[in-house]
Amino acid sequence: xxxxxxxxxYLVTQMGNDKSIKCEQNLGHDTMYWYxxxxxxxxxxxxxxxxxxxxxxxxxxxxxxxxxxxxxHLNLHIxxxxxxxxxxYFCASSQGMTSEKLFFGSGTQxxxx
Amino acid sequence: xxxxxxxxxxxxxxxxxxxxxxxxxxNYSPAYxxxxxxxxxxxxxxxxxxxxxxxxxxxxxxxxxxxxTLKQSLFHITASQPADSATYLCxxxxxxAGSYQLTFGKGTKLSVIP
Numbered sequence: 001x002x003x004x005x006x007x008x009x010y011l012v013t014q015m016g017n018d019k020s021i022k023c024e025q026n027l028g029h030d031t032m033y034w035y036x037x038x039x040x041x042x043x044x045x046x047x048x049x050x051x052x053x054x055x056x057x058x059x060x061x062x063x064x065x066x067x068x069x070x071x072x073h074l075n076l077h078i079x080x081x082x083x084x085x086x087x088x089y090f091c092a093s094s095q096g097m098t099s100e101k102l103f104f105g106s107g108t109q110x111x112x113x
Numbered sequence: 114x115x116x117x118x119x120x121x122x123x124x125x126x127x128x129x130x131x132x133x134x135x136x137x138x139x140n141y142s143p144a145y146x147x148x149x150x151x152x153x154x155x156x157x158x159x160x161x162x163x164x165x166x167x168x169x170x171x172x173x174x175x176x177x178x179x180x181x182t183l184k185q186s187l188f189h190i191t192a193s194q195p196a197d198s199a200t201y202l203c204x205x206x207x208x209x210a211g212s213y214q215l216t217f218g219k220g221t222k223l224s225v226i227p
Contacts, residue, residue, distance in 0.1 A: 004156075041219070043157070044217075045214060055214065090157075092156070099214065100162055101162060102159060104158070106154075106155055107155070
């Protein structure tokens, strides 16, 4: 069973569109994350979220918003997509209230045309 | 500004030798430091975590050291194998223990040559 799963694996869309990426973890973890990996392979944190707190990296445009229907899911919504949003997006989770030992999904490659 | 630096983007090493990767950081006092492995097209996979009061940690052929005075961690793979070829990332929680802001270095791509 996949511990952290994200869908879709590939997402190709036009500029200006709105899209969502789904993430689910079956580990019973309390904290979930979204990371962006750009073309230079640099992995940058976007959001971290548990049932008490959402922490947003200050560099993330407000076109990006995480939505958590329950503890096992953290979806990423992106409005008005731009060319620069093209990247691989990774969901991750960790147990408890720390960022020790993150489990990552396999990534969603987003291409904005 | 706060920085996490991994000494080289790429490292080539002969099979059987020990690979040593370096992670330096500035302006942090992390409670722990982590190392991850990333293969092409995959998400990072956790390898080891070392706490500030630990000098060294081992797991099979992997060894990590943590020098909080030098602000440096070394990651060693002994008896390296071609299957060890991957990108290795170090990571710190930049907001201190108890928060969830794990920040990654840019990684070192290790190639183990048969």
